[in-house]
Amino acid sequence: MVTHPDLQNQFDLQVAEDQRIEPKDWMPEPYRRTLVRQISQHAHSEIVGMLPEGNWITRAPSLRRKAVLLAKVQDEAGHGLYLYSAAETLGTSREQMIDDLHSGKAKYSSIFNYPTLSWADMGAIGWLVDGAAIMNQVPLCRTSYGPYARAMVRICKEESFHQRQGYEIMMTLAKGSEAQRAMAQDALNRWWWPVLMMFGPKDDESPNTALSMQWKIKRFTNDELRQKFVDATVPQAEYLGLSIPDPDLKWNETRGHYDFGSINWDEFWEVVKGNGPCNRQRLEARRKAHEEGAWVREAAAAYAKKRMTNSSNDE
Amino acid sequence: MDTQWPLWEVFIRSKQGLDHKHVGSLHAADAQMAMENARDVYTRRREGVSIWVVESKHIHASNPDEQEAFFDPADDKAYRHPTFYEVPDSLTHI
Ligand SMILES: [Fe+2]
Ligand SMILES: [Fe+2]
Numbered sequence: 001m002v003t004h005p006d007l008q009n010q011f012d013l014q015v016a017e018d019q020r021i022e023p024k025d026w027m028p029e030p031y032r033r034t035l036v037r038q039i040s041q042h043a044h045s046e047i048v049g050m051l052p053e054g055n056w057i058t059r060a061p062s063l064r065r066k067a068v069l070l071a072k073v074q075d076e077a078g079h080g081l082y083l084y085s086a087a088e089t090l091g092t093s094r095e096q097m098i099d100d101l102h103s104g105k106a107k108y109s110s111i112f113n114y115p116t117l118s119w120a121d122m123g124a125i126g127w128l129v130d131g132a133a134i135m136n137q138v139p140l141c142r143t144s145y146g147p148y149a150r151a152m153v154r155i156c157k158e159e160s161f162h163q164r165q166g167y168e169i170m171m172t173l174a175k176g177s178e179a180q181r182a183m184a185q186d187a188l189n190r191w192w193w194p195v196l197m198m199f200g201p202k203d204d205e206s207p208n209t210a211l212s213m214q215w216k217i218k219r220f221t222n223d224e225l226r227q228k229f230v231d232a233t234v235p236q237a238e239y240l241g242l243s244i245p246d247p248d249l250k251w252n253e254t255r256g257h258y259d260f261g262s263i264n265w266d267e268f269w270e271v272v273k274g275n276g277p278c279n280r281q282r283l284e285a286r287r288k289a290h291e292e293g294a295w296v297r298e299a300a301a302a303y304a305k306k307r308m309t310n311s312s313n314d315e
Numbered sequence: 316m317d318t319q320w321p322l323w324e325v326f327i328r329s330k331q332g333l334d335h336k337h338v339g340s341l342h343a344a345d346a347q348m349a350m351e352n353a354r355d356v357y358t359r360r361r362e363g364v365s366i367w368v369v370e371s372k373h374i375h376a377s378n379p380d381e382q383e384a385f386f387d388p389a390d391d392k393a394y395r396h397p398t399f400y401e402v403p404d405s406l407t408h409i
Contacts (some may be wrong), residue, residue: 024379071359078356085340088322094342095319151339158360297318297344304345 010124011121015216020146022091031215032147034208035145036090037106038217040097043083044108048101048282050076050132052116053125061119068165075158082151102287107287110268111198113276120180120187128188128195128233134159135229136199141221167236174240181241188237196260197202197268199226205265230258316347323349325356327363335367343368 007026014021021027046179050073060066084094100106109131116122137159142154174183200206200222212218220228230249237244248261270276320342338357338395341351349368357363393399396397402409 022379024376026380075359078359081341081356082339088340093319152340202387254338294318296322300344300348301320304348 001099015144018142018144018216020149020285021144022146031217034212034215034217034266035148036087036092038212039087039090039148040092040094040100043080043087043097043110044101045112046076046080047082048108048112048286049129050080051282051285052112052114052278053122054120054121055116059119060122065122072126072162072165075162079155079158083148083156086145088148098290102283102285102290107272108199110171110276111194113271113278113282114190115278116188118187120169120183121191123166123169123173123184124187124191126162126164126193127236128166128237129198130159130162130166130197131233132229134163135225135232140223142216142219144216144250165215170240170242174242177301183241185242192245193263193267194271196226196230196263197271199223199229201265201268212263216291219296222263225259230260234258270302320344320348323368324352324371324374325349325353326367326369327357328365329363331364335365338362338369348372358382 004026008028011021011025011027011031013026017167021031053069053073053076057066057069060069067243084097087092089096097106101108104131111132116125134156135154137156141147141149141156142153170184170187173180201219203209203223209218209221215219234244234249246261250259271279274280321339321344323346325338325342325345327338327339328335341349341352342377343352344370349370350366353368358366389395
């Protein structure tokens with residue numbers, strides 16, 4: 001495709017002036033492609049992210065916890081929908097996105113390929129996974145593509161409840177019996193490093209970052225967000241009296257930030273490639289839900305069609 | 316080929332006295348389902364007192380490529396704004 005210089009200039013100017021790009025505006029093809037990839041990946045993460053927590057709904061320790069977890073998981077379904085809708089404004093279809101997820105072509109956040117082994121994991125996920133998601137998502141409320149930014153505003157309003165209910169679970173366990181404290185510590189031990197990986201590869205190994213920053217799709221780099229998250233989370237762990245499983249973690253007076261140990265990137269890439277503990281199980285659950293729901297979609301469409309014909313016959 | 320329900324745009328009045336505002340879109344087989352889905356997705360925390368759903372194909376949008384020409388009839392009509400008119404500073408209520 002030949003790029004029209006005027007259109008390209010107009011686009012660059014709009015981005016430089018922090019004006020939002022809207023669906024019908026001209027945009028460079030790579031910008032559109034990057035957005036479709038990022039937004040659909042984000043949507044898939046919300047949807048697949050329901051699985052590890054959904055796993056505990058029937059086993060929640062009280063009716064209150066059950067209602068809360070159910071509401072949280074329901075919110076995540078909503079987040080997936082807001083994001084799929086935003087991606088659809090770029091000319092891709094829901095069907096295409098779902099197909100790409102199910103075929104393994106599209107990715108979702110690596111964090112959801114870890115298992116939820118105990119109730120404390122519901123606490124750790126809300127506190128840490130949603131906490132990390134918030135770090136990532138708040139700056140996206142100012143991302144350059146209008147529908148994506150608006151979806152993020154909506155999502156961010158709902159996320160804070162997710163994080164707080166998780167922290168509340170952790171507080172309860174941390175103040176509980178020896179066994180409960182051990183459960184909470186074990187959950188923190190297992191989730192800490194995978195959560196740090198959620199921010200993506202290190203800046204010097206993240207080839208798309210520079211362009212995404214230039215287009216103002218991203219507002220902070222992976223490493224910047226990871227650092228913000230560590231700085232925000234350490235005092236929260238201290239309050240719980242739990243220890244973060246990193247011997248190298250310490251406050252750096254000169255930097256004004258916490259230093260932390262190095263991440264096992266081999267593990268990260270293995271999980272991204274599909275070899276994490278639950279990758280197969282997650283995709284299978286999604287495919288199964290989609291296939292077993294096919295008759296419902298067909299029946300609803302047939303019913304809608306029948307009602308249309310009936311009402312036009314009445315006229 | 317999978318069944319693809321049509322796309323609907325959702326508009327919500329957040330409280331009495333305000334306009335309906337576009338909040339997003341969703342897929343649904345018919346208007347009733349679109350309405351119920353809109354309620355479940357966009358008003359889980361009482362964000363609305365009224366919902367409109369419109370099938371997306373019924374919305375016609377102005378073309379951003381012709382934005383300049385399309386909206387320029389308003390450009391040379393500064394006299395439509397109150398600030399166009401000079402009145403003495405000493406006067407009030409005008
Ligand atoms: Fe979410
Ligand atoms: Fe969440």
